Amino acid sequence: MDFDAPEEHALLRDSVRQFFARELPETQIREYDQARKIPREIWKRFAEQGWLGLSIGTEHGGSNADVLTGAVLCEELSRQFPSLAMDWVLLSMTARTFREHGTEAQKAEYLPRLAQGEFIMAFGMTEPSGGTDILGLTTRASHDDDCWTVNGQKLFTTFAGDADAILVLCRTDPIENEKRARGLSLVLTPRQQSGVEVRRLQLMGMRAGGTSEVFFDDAIAPGDALVGERGRGWYTLLSSLDEERILSAAIYVGITAAALDIALQYAKDRAAFGRPIGAYQAVQHPLADVATELTQIRLITEKAAWLLSNGRPCAEEAAMAKLAASETAIRCTDRCMRVLGGYGLVEESPLERLFRDARLGPFSPISNEMVKNFLGERMGLPRSY
Numbered sequence: 584m585d586f587d588a589p590e591e592h593a594l595l596r597d598s599v600r601q602f603f604a605r606e607l608p609e610t611q612i613r614e615y616d617q618a619r620k621i622p623r624e625i626w627k628r629f630a631e632q633g634w635l636g637l638s639i640g641t642e643h644g645g646s647n648a649d650v651l652t653g654a655v656l657c658e659e660l661s662r663q664f665p666s667l668a669m670d671w672v673l674l675s676m677t678a679r680t681f682r683e684h685g686t687e688a689q690k691a692e693y694l695p696r697l698a699q700g701e702f703i704m705a706f707g708m709t710e711p712s713g714g715t716d717i718l719g720l721t722t723r724a725s726h727d728d729d730c731w732t733v734n735g736q737k738l739f740t741t742f743a744g745d746a747d748a749i750l751v752l753c754r755t756d757p758i759e760n761e762k763r764a765r766g767l768s769l770v771l772t773p774r775q776q777s778g779v780e781v782r783r784l785q786l787m788g789m790r791a792g793g794t795s796e797v798f799f800d801d802a803i804a805p806g807d808a809l810v811g812e813r814g815r816g817w818y819t820l821l822s823s824l825d826e827e828r829i830l831s832a833a834i835y836v837g838i839t840a841a842a843l844d845i846a847l848q849y850a851k852d853r854a855a856f857g858r859p860i861g862a863y864q865a866v867q868h869p870l871a872d873v874a875t876e877l878t879q880i881r882l883i884t885e886k887a888a889w890l891l892s893n894g895r896p897c898a899e900e901a902a903m904a905k906l907a908a909s910e911t912a913i914r915c916t917d918r919c920m921r922v923l924g925g926y927g928l929v930e931e932s933p934l935e936r937l938f939r940d941a942r943l944g945p946f947s948p949i950s951n952e953m954v955k956n957f958l959g960e961r962m963g964l965p966r967s968y
């Protein structure tokens with residue numbers, strides 16, 4: 584076994600930290616969080632660093648990096664600005680969907696623009712009726728006159744307001760043999776048209792991510808807008824689930840690491856009764872717990888990413904990483920908030936933002952209850968839902 588991280592990962596971590604110090608300091612991040620928006624220029628700057636093309640092949644202007652590299656980048660982004668990391672995961676997953684399931688023409692048209700930050704895409708699956716029972720979705724697309732007409736509603740579509748197009752999971756064909764997973768397709772629907780209305784949601788956490796509800800009222804998509812096979816959209820999505828869970832886990836590793844940095848510094852700087860508060864066991868012990876749990880979730884996340892990067896099955900490890908990292912981030916941001924006392928609640932403290940952002944983890948992109956259902960089944964127990 585080799586636990587030494589490759590030098591490229593250390594360089595990547597360093598370049599992300601330098602980027603934030605130079606171009607996106609904490610005061611700026613706070614402004615974007617309060618404005619609930621990440622300006623589009625940021626993605627151009629990301630593209631210049633090569634961070635948008637990680638999951639894109641070199642022939643289309645990307646770097647063809649593995650998932651482990653993606654997890655390292657994601658952890659570092661999240662350490663600074665989790666909303667940005669969440670959006671980056673979305674961009675990365677949409678690029679991978681095109682790369683693995685798009686036609687040659689779609690790849691040639693969209694992948695270079697995605698790598699350059701010139702084309703931004705959202706992913707619309709969840710509907711008001713629920714994200715867990717996603718196969719109950721009711722958004723439909725019909726094909727006539729050489730175009731697709733989309734009708735329905737999506738909820739919690741990250742990025743929808745800024746996107747050039749939304750990859751919409753919708754029903755294009757009837758349910759086959761009572762199998763709801765059949766007959767769904769992914770339709771790339773241009774956003775800027777009268778048939779698409781986007782309303783930004785006022786969320787408590789991940790505020791700058793631009794998560795919105797979207798209404799499709801006879802929205803038109805071109806005849807060649809299907810990504811992947813018609814009626815097989817659900818199976819197209821399944822192929823990227825492990826990666827999505829690993830990258831999500833990396834977000835919560837990043838949040839936990841950042842919370843520890845902040846609380847540790849505070850424990851050294853803040854004095855009470857003539858000593859730094861970090862001299863008291865009641866402050867030291869929770870920080871030791873956070874450091875231990877951080878090491879655990881980083882290890883399991885990196886292991887899952889390593890397995891996927893080496894073409895090995897990793898469904899359980901990816902699910903466990905997402906479960907462990909998201910629950911740990913909740914626990915650890917809470918512990919760290921206690922160390923900061925009243926300062927933890929002040930908006931100028933990045934911990935206040937991390938504490939709110941961590942709240943997304945237990946239910947997105949999949950709820951931890953469903954992760955446990957999946958793990959139970961994998962252990963040979965009957966399906967529980």
Ligand SMILES: Cc1cc2nc3c(=O)[nH]c(=O)nc-3n(C[C@H](O)[C@H](O)[C@H](O)COP(=O)(O)OP(=O)(O)OC[C@H]3O[C@@H](n4cnc5c(N)ncnc54)[C@H](O)[C@@H]3O)c2cc1C
Pocket residue numbers: 673706707708709712713714715716738739740741742786788789792794943946947948949950951952953956967968
């Ligand atoms: C900031 C943010 C960004 C998001 N971005 C996107 C995006 O870009 N695209 C997109 O499509 N979606 C997105 N989502 C939606 C997200 O994926 C869903 O919130 C998630 O899938 C959970 O769905 P839900 O909120 O409808 O909860 P529900 O599905 O209503 O679940 C509610 C509760 O019931 C539990 N539950 C349901 N069924 C079972 C069962 N069988 N066994 C045990 N427990 C069960 C769940 O675990 C959960 O605790 C985003 C959400 C947020 C908040």
